Structure formats: C-alpha cells, structure tokens
Amino acid sequence: MAHPVAPVSPPLKDDLDIVIPTIRNLDFLAMWRPFFEPYHLIIVQDGDPTKTIRVPEGFDYELYNRNDVNRVLGPRVSCISFKDSACRCFGFLVSKKKYIFTIDDDCFVAKDPSGKEINALAQHIQNLLTPSTPLFFNTLYDPYRDGADFVRGYPFSLREGVPTAISHGLWLNIPDYDAPTQLVKPRERNSSTGRYVDAVMTIPKGSLFPMCGMNLAFDRELIGPAMYFGLMGDGQPIGRYDDMWAGWCAKVICDHLSLGVKTGLPYIWHSKASNPFVNLKKEYKGIYWQEEIIPFFQSVLLPKECTTVQKCYIELSRQVKEKLGPLDPYFQKLGDAMVTWIEAWDQLNSPAQQAAANKKNESTPSTKSSILFGVTY
Ligand SMILES: O=c1ccn([C@@H]2O[C@H](COP(=O)(O)OP(=O)(O)O[C@H]3O[C@@H](CO)[C@H](O)[C@H]3O)[C@@H](O)[C@H]2O)c(=O)[nH]1
Numbered sequence: 001m002a003h004p005v006a007p008v009s010p011p012l013k014d015d016l017d018i019v020i021p022t023i024r025n026l027d028f029l030a031m032w033r034p035f036f037e038p039y040h041l042i043i044v045q046d047g048d049p050t051k052t053i054r055v056p057e058g059f060d061y062e063l064y065n066r067n068d069v070n071r072v073l074g075p076r077v078s079c080i081s082f083k084d085s086a087c088r089c090f091g092f093l094v095s096k097k098k099y100i101f102t103i104d105d106d107c108f109v110a111k112d113p114s115g116k117e118i119n120a121l122a123q124h125i126q127n128l129l130t131p132s133t134p135l136f137f138n139t140l141y142d143p144y145r146d147g148a149d150f151v152r153g154y155p156f157s158l159r160e161g162v163p164t165a166i167s168h169g170l171w172l173n174i175p176d177y178d179a180p181t182q183l184v185k186p187r188e189r190n191s192s193t194g195r196y197v198d199a200v201m202t203i204p205k206g207s208l209f210p211m212c213g214m215n216l217a218f219d220r221e222l223i224g225p226a227m228y229f230g231l232m233g234d235g236q237p238i239g240r241y242d243d244m245w246a247g248w249c250a251k252v253i254c255d256h257l258s259l260g261v262k263t264g265l266p267y268i269w270h271s272k273a274s275n276p277f278v279n280l281k282k283e284y285k286g287i288y289w290q291e292e293i294i295p296f297f298q299s300v301l302l303p304k305e306c307t308t309v310q311k312c313y314i315e316l317s318r319q320v321k322e323k324l325g326p327l328d329p330y331f332q333k334l335g336d337a338m339v340t341w342i343e344a345w346d347q348l349n350s351p352a353q354q355a356a357a358n359k360k361n362e363s364t365p366s367t368k369s370s371i372l373f374g375v376t377y
C-alpha cells in the first residue's frame with residue numbers, strides 16, 4: 001500500500017520573516033502569494049500613521065506604524081528614519097526569527113529567460129543555507145550549485161567555505177541606478193532577455209559592494225546587529241544611501257568575522273522608476289561624501305577583541321565619529337545613532353525578550369494590528 005506523502009513544508013517557514021517598508025497598499029503581494037503566503041510578514045508603515053494600508057487577505061502579518069515604533073522604542077526611536085525606506089530596519093529589530101528577507105512594494109515576480117517564474121525567496125534561502133567562498137575566488141562562481149564545483153587549483157583547505165550572512169539579489173526592468181545615471185539613461189530597461197546573469201557569486205574578502213535593499217536576505221543571528229539602515233529621509237541631509245551604509249558596515253564586519261556575502265540570483269522585477277530629480281536631491285551629498293566614505297571603510301581595522309557583531313559595530317561607530325566626523329557633523333549624529341541602534345537591538349533581543357516572544361508565539365494568533373511590546377526602558 002502506498003504510504004501517504006507528508007506535505008513538504010516551505011523551507012524555513014517558521015524561521016524567516018519577510019520585512020516590507022511601505023507607504024502604499026500592498027496589492028503587490030497578490031503576485032507573490034504562491035511564494036510568500038506561508039511566511040510571516042512584518043510590515044513597517046512609513047509616513048502618516050493615520051493612513052490605512054490595505055493588505056490582501058490570507059497573509060499572516062504584523063504591522064507597525066510610526067506610533068508603534070515610537071511606543072516600542074521610546075527615546076531610542078531617534079535612530080529609526082522617517083519618510084525613507086530606511087525605516088525597514090525597525091522590522092529587523094522586532095523580528096524574532098533567524099532569517100530576514102526584505103523586499104520593496106514595487107518589486108514583482110520576475111521570469112527567467114525560459115519564461116519560468118522566479119521564486120526569489122527560495123533562491124535567497126538556498127544562498128543563505130550554503131557556504132560562501134570569500135577567501136579564494138571560484139571561477140565557476142558558486143561551487144555549491146548543482147552542476148558546479150570547485151575548479152582545479154582551488155585549495156582543498158578552503159573548500160568548506162564560511163557561513164553565509166547576506167544574500168543580495170538583483171533586478172529586471174528598472175535597475176538600481178543612482179540619479180545621475182537615471183538622468184542620462186531614462187529609458188534603459190533590463191529585460192529577461194537582456195542582462196539576466198545566471199550566477200551567484202561570493203563577494204571577495206576585502207572588497208566592498210553597493211548593497212541594494214529592495215531584494216535582500218540575511219541571517220539575523222549572524223549579522224543582524226550590523227543591518228542598520230542609518231539616518232535618512234525627514235530631517236536628514238541625505239537619502240537613498242540607507243542600504244549602502246548598511247552594506248558597507250556589514251561587509252567590513254563580515255570580513256572581520258569570516259562571514260560571507262553573496263550577490264546575483266535571484267532576480268525580481270522592479271516596476272517603478274522613482275523620480276530622478278527627487279532622487280538627485282536626496283543623493284547628491286552622498287555622491288561626493290562617498291569619495292571619502294569608501295576609503296574610510298577600506299581602511300577600517302577591527303581589533304581582535306571585537307568578537308561579536310555588536311562589539312564590531314560599536315567600534316565602527318567610534319571610528320565613524322573620529323574619522324568621518326570632520327567631513328560633516330552628520331557623521332557625529334550617525335555614529336551616535338549607530339550606538340542607539342545597538343542599544344535598541346539588545347533591548348529587544350535580550351534573552352528575556354526572546355523567551356517572552358517564544359511564549360507569545362505559542363499562544364498568539366496572527367494579528368493585523370500592531371503588536372505592542374511590553375518594553376520597559
Ligand atoms: O518615504 C518612503 C518612501 C518609500 N518607502 C518604501 O520603500 C520602498 C522603496 O520605495 P520606492 O520603490 O518608491 O523607492 P526607489 O526609488 O525604487 O528606491 C528604493 O529602493 C531602494 C533601492 O533603490 C532604495 O534604497 C530606496 O530608495 C517601497 O516599499 C516604499 O513603499 C518608504 O517606506 N518610505
């Protein structure tokens with residue numbers, strides 16, 4: 001007699017949260033339903049907290065508006081940006097799961113060159129669950145993919161790889177260009193028959209990269225405290241460098257702690273080109289500051305006593321204030337906000353909080369209202 005086959009549970013179903021920053025209704029989720037519905041969503045509503053965000057039926061989610069963020073963090077709310085997609089990192093703070101996938105609400109399911117719909121979440125999970133190779137470049141790219149391996153000359157002592165902390169996905173249709181590039185190439189589109197590169201690569205140790213936050217996954221337990229998206233948007237002199245800042249901080253810490261960062265598959269379909277003139281206003285200081293910021297990150301040395309992400313991050317904040325502070329007072333503020341972020345992280349992710357969250361998960365049905373933390377500060 002044939003034995004009934006147990007239904008296969010979606011990978012990491014209970015170990016991964018999907019974080020979405022938003023200022024609009026989340027109808028885009030309808031297209032992602034086959035891939036996202038089994039997972040818990042953390043929606044971070046930016047802007048006017050009195051606005052109602054419509055979420056399609058059937059999704060299990062918690063939604064935090066600005067009033068909730070204020071209530072959960074109290075005075076530490078100063079580190080969470082307002083009116084900028086950087087607010088998404090609040091979702092990283094309050095999640096209790098090991099993995100995070102974050103996606104923008106103008107990103108849709110893409111198709112590969114064969115026309116098959118891409119399950120971006122499954123590919124990110126695959127990327128995170130297999131090792132990275134930052135210490136020696138494999139010319140067949142990801143050696144852990146089916147049909148690939150380590151090539152001749154690859155040291156066997158390095159073939160175990162290192163744990164993967166970040167999986168950085170790419171985009172069809174509207175690429176993640178900065179405003180000047182958008183202005184000179186307003187009609188450039190990346191179709192699936194255009195630049196669809198079927199590869200996942202580890203970013204080598206010692207190399208920085210421009211991390212885009214719209215199709216990104218990471219291991220919260222390995223690198224979560226470094227995934228702070230900085231002070232952007234309302235009241236700040238810079239915007240659209242939230243994910244870049246987080247990526248530069250996270251990469252130098254990954255290099256120090258022997259953790260890996262991968263980029264490449266999966267692709268999503270980025271549908272909306274934001275206004276290049278508005279973007280230029282947000283980006284322009286970043287465009288020239290980064291000529292100083294990048295050499296700073298390239299020269300960062302973290303002492304061997306920095307054995308945890310938090311310790312690395314606090315040391316990094318000290319160096320940001322010391323070495324970038326003279327560039328602009330903004331970096332003094334940012335360095336202080338980096339410390340506040342770690343305080344908030346430890347406040348919400350202490351063992352007591354973890355135990356309370358585990359207890360609540362056993363008995364708490366999914367709710368569409370914001371979940372208030374019983375947080376004392
Ligand atoms: O004030 C805001 C504006 C937007 N959001 C939410 O954040 C994401 C991204 O918004 P959008 O797609 O409009 O912005 P882009 O110009 O495409 O750039 C964003 O994508 C990142 C990569 O380019 C970049 O860091 C962002 O600026 C959407 O989900 C909006 O709803 C917000 O929360 N607050």
Ligand SMILES: [Mn+2]
Binds near residue numbers: 270
């Ligand atoms: Mn977008």
